[in-house]
Amino acid sequence: xxxxxxxxxxxxxxxxxxxxxxxxxxxxxxxxxxxxxxxxxxxxxxxxxxxxxxxxxxxxxxxxxxxxxxxxxxxxxxxxx
Numbered sequence: 001x002x003x004x005x006x007x008x009x010x011x012x013x014x015x016x017x018x019x020x021x022x023x024x025x026x027x028x029x030x031x032x033x034x035x036x037x038x039x040x041x042x043x044x045x046x047x048x049x050x051x052x053x054x055x056x057x058x059x060x061x062x063x064x065x066x067x068x069x070x071x072x073x074x075x076x077x078x079x080x081x
Contacts, residue, residue, distance in 0.1 A: 034079040046072045 034041075046068055053064035 010073070034075065042072060042076055045075075 020022050037045075039051045049072060050061075050065045050068035053068055057064070059067065
């Protein structure tokens with residue numbers, strides 16, 4: 001099963017992506033790490049994490065979403081400290 005460390009490694013190695021060209025001016029994550037992320041960045045990371053947990057870890061969609069939300073909320077809380 002995925003861990004918070006895996007989420008942190010994912011966020012460090014891959015940016016949150018782009019939802020549309022009009023919403024993002026540059027590809028990848030904002031400079032300065034997750035402390036500078038906005039709600040869209042966190043949502044994209046959550047979507048990616050839930051997908052990984054569902055497809056790679058084999059969790060049911062609801063369980064994958066629940067675990068991803070817990071992991072991302074914890075990472076977001078840590079980034080604010």
